[in-house]
Amino acid sequence: MSLFLAALAVLLLGGLGALAASRSPRAANLLGALGAVLGCAFGGTVALRVLAGEDLPALRAPWRVPYASFHLEVDALSAFFLLPIFGLSALAAVYATGYLRPFGGRRSLGPPWFFTNLLVAGMALVVVARNAILFLVAWEVMSLAAFFLVAWEDEREEVREAGWTYLVATHLGTAFLLALFVLLGREGGSFEFEAFRAGAQPGALFLLALVGFGTKAGFVPLHVWLPEAHPAAPSHASALLSGVMIKTGLYGLVRTVTFLGTPPAWWGWVLVGVGATSGILGVLFAIAQHDLKRLLAYHSVENVGIIALGLGLGSLGWTYGAPWLAAFGLAGALLHVLNHALFKGLLFLGAGSVLHATETREIDRLGGLGKRMPATGVAFLVGAAAITGLPPLNGFVSEFLIFLGALRGGTSSVAGVAVPGLAAIGSLALIGGLAAACFAKAFGVVFLGEPRSGEAARARESGPAMVVPMALLAAACAAIGLFPGLALRIVEPAVREVLPGPDAGWRPAAAAILDRAALAGGGFLVLAAALALLRRALLRRRPVGETVTWDCGYVRPSARMQYSSSSFAQPLTELFGILLRTRKRIVAPRGPFPAGASVATETPDPFRERLYGPAFAAIARGAAALRWIQIGRVHVYVLYVALSLLVLLAWKLG
């Protein structure tokens, strides 16, 4: 445990050092990254040791705050979440040294490093805290550090807006958590996690946890902050927010369910429903986006939906005493947490590398970057293939586990399991297909074809500090995909921690199927490599001409002839128009010699526009009606205080 505390201390020291050295960008970069990498190495060691089966004693220290204690414990579930937290953070920190460098001349680098390290420390503390007060404090530290990262480039209007949206959303979520923990604490008589029990109303507690933690995780319709905040943050922070911070919400949900005992069936149904909705809507909105990072942020909503599907299936298996269904669902969900951290981190780092090189996130201003930034292009391709769940990459492994669970459930004779199982199969298939379409668009428009703007044409590959972390993440994606048995070994202790009862031997069964799939995938890769070699051998000593990608037989092809992000997505956005409500502005060509024509599409988030916008406007109007109370005279404010005290006293006494 002391190693874990040392990790936290080193992280904080690195952050403080960067803050102290913020006058020199180089020193801030060095100190911040050093603290992050060292801290993550320490912390990662702890997580690996626990996953390897070591039993770490819990740390209990008194704390003077009422009801609180400094109670930390790293069990397998915590360790499993610590793994992506420390792993991705270390790589993101290395990446940030390159990514933040161009900002060094303009603004101080101390604050982003400080808040990055604080965010990592906060996340780590959230998953090991075993006291509700400590948990909430860590939760708030994490959320606020993330806020300062989101709002870092605060001179831009949309960044301030995003920061504000995030701040409101996270605190609304925390309010639900506060209620949850107060109720749990009242039932258990203490705010220690080990004392928590369900009490009379476990359903209400589950719903509080679902809303409170779901806001952080980004379940639809609580996701609205996510596509605003994640693109606004600097890219290494976007990777951390999307890759690991939203997972703390899922951790909280799983941890809460362990307090509440065997879940009733409807929890599983709700989770499957939430998962299917988030997954499908998330990927649909992603398709319609024109901002690379925003697109990725919507994909986080989608992936959180997939994880919720797995959790729902796991919960149903638990309820109905189907150990394999429970294990497949939960293992798939947990493994997807790790996998999503890897490939979403990779994709955000790749998007950051594009942004770094071209200074734009507009997909329609990019193009042809595959030739100019080959390493970023390959890494992004690996990430894109992984997120769409293609073998032999890691996304396939976890989604296939959930599929296995769903198939088991779907063929069950109990309707309460069969219907959600079939629904999960259907929505997973739809999500997978749409995700593939979306990443065909994202990768194709950004990296293939010809550059659509001068910035894209002048793009250069990023430096090694940024490329190496991406390469490592891509390698990790491939490693889990090619050796799924290893990943199952990592996730097994965490599953055992959550699910009661004897182990049903699900792991060897799943490993057998997955190993065969990995073998086939590996064989496919070997075949592809052989074909490429064959092609090279055949083309040797023959003249090979190169030309632009799109020329359509014209004499003077232009980059504008290529599919744009709107046109590529058009068939799908038309098909799902009723959900997306894409706005189009078309200036159609007129006459035999049209002078100009244009088309622009925009897909704002309908939940933001139709649900939260009106609701918050109504609240603002209501608050404005009370403005007369704020009269500006100190006397009157004292009068308010005195009167309310008197009224309270009289009420109490009378």
Add this chain to the structure above:
Amino acid sequence: MKSATDGILVLLVLTDLMLLGTSRIAALIRLAGLQGIVLGCLGLFVQADDLTLRGVLLAAGSTAIKAGVIPWLLARAMREAGASREPEPFVGYALSLLLGMALLGGSVWIGSRLSVPGPGAGSPVVPAAFFSMGAGLLLIVSRRTALSQVVGYLVLENGVYTFGVSMAREERILVELGVLLDLLVAVFVMGIAVFHIRREFDHIEVDRLSTLRDTGP
């Protein structure tokens, strides 16, 4: 000694009422000083059964601060600010007195309803303390100059002190020190505020600060 304590409490109530009816700031400050002496005596009489040197010293110290240091500071502030009268209070003196009587009635009611542990139960301490607090709050709310408001804070704190000194005999030192500290901080802050107001805005009428408020859309 009960009659002596009661007499002191009556004195406290009377000074409160006089404070409410006074327009001259110098008189306000003098009355506040007088109240400090009264409270010092209260501190002595309450513990008359077992008088200790420590208790005497503490009572003397608190009297010195309440009746000496703070009035002196306030008088200095008054001279520097050049304000000798309360120009036009939000609530007139006659109305203040009437409100004061109503507050006294309310305090007696509170005293009858509030169940206090210890020897203070049923004594007039509770109404007197609550009335002092109420009078202080009324001064703060109804007066325009910052100096009158400081006196209001003082009276408020005196009420708290009265309550504490007669209720918590065992932990009196704790209460007393806490109250003194509060008082000192309050005067300090307000003193700074007074000087700042004088330097920045050239007058010490707090209500003009309202020009700084957020006017909103």
